[in-house]
Amino acid sequence: MKKEAAKKLVSNALAQGRHVLLEPEAKALVSAWGIQVPNSVRIKGIEDVAVALKAVTPPLVLKVVSQDIIHKRDVGGVITGIDDREELSKALREMKETLAEKAPAARIEGFLVEEMVPTGIELIIGGVRDPQFGPAVMFGTGGFAVELVKDVSFRLAPLSRAEVFEMMREVKSYPLLTGFRGSKPVDLEKLAANVMELSEVLLEIEAIEEIEINPLLVCDVGAVAVDARVVLH
Secondary structure, eight states: OOHHHHHHHHHHHHHTTOSBOOHHHHHHHHHHTTOOOOOEEEESSGGGHHHHHHHSOSSEEEEEEOTTOSSGGGGTOEEEEEOSHHHHHHHHHHHHHHHHHHOTTOOOOEEEEEEOOOOOEEEEEEEEEETTTEEEEEEEEOSTTHHHHOOEEEEESSOOHHHHHHHHHHSTTHHHHSOOTTOOOOOHHHHHHHHHHHHHHHHHOTTEEEEEEEEEEEETTEEEESOEEEEEO
């Protein structure tokens, strides 16, 4: 997707009275700036399963698409390890039942069928628009425990490459990135580029109040935005 088309996703959401982009929209947005996202297809229900499997390759992840659900795992809105049509259909039925029980008031806009990505180190990159200082970018340890660990570093945008590497070295998980106990170092240059690209998104789209990629899964050959969230003014 081109940057202008990605910006239109933001203006369309605001025109609809929405202040949170849906996950497919948020991923399309960051992808337009060069941040890699998993291959995926958005579906409405079981009737779309056969078509979906022509667009993506198992193993797959099924996610609910809803502006009302922030933490999808907490309400059964994520199912992983799906290998075929039968499993995908079963997962859809189970997810709908669980959501009806745990999030009955949530508006369900559909479902995202996404290719699983290889394992790696989970990081978080994001940004906020501070009313006094302007856009600030965050880098740190990601995953489900991010609020518990709180291992993050901040800088004001725009960022230089040197500043991004300073942010990396400030977090406790930095040794994991450079090769810890025989593990391969991650692609630090690609990681730094992703942080700078996210900074550019904040600078170019003033309607963005908050943006977060968590986790950004990094390994020795690149980085993939597994989940993305964008909050608008």
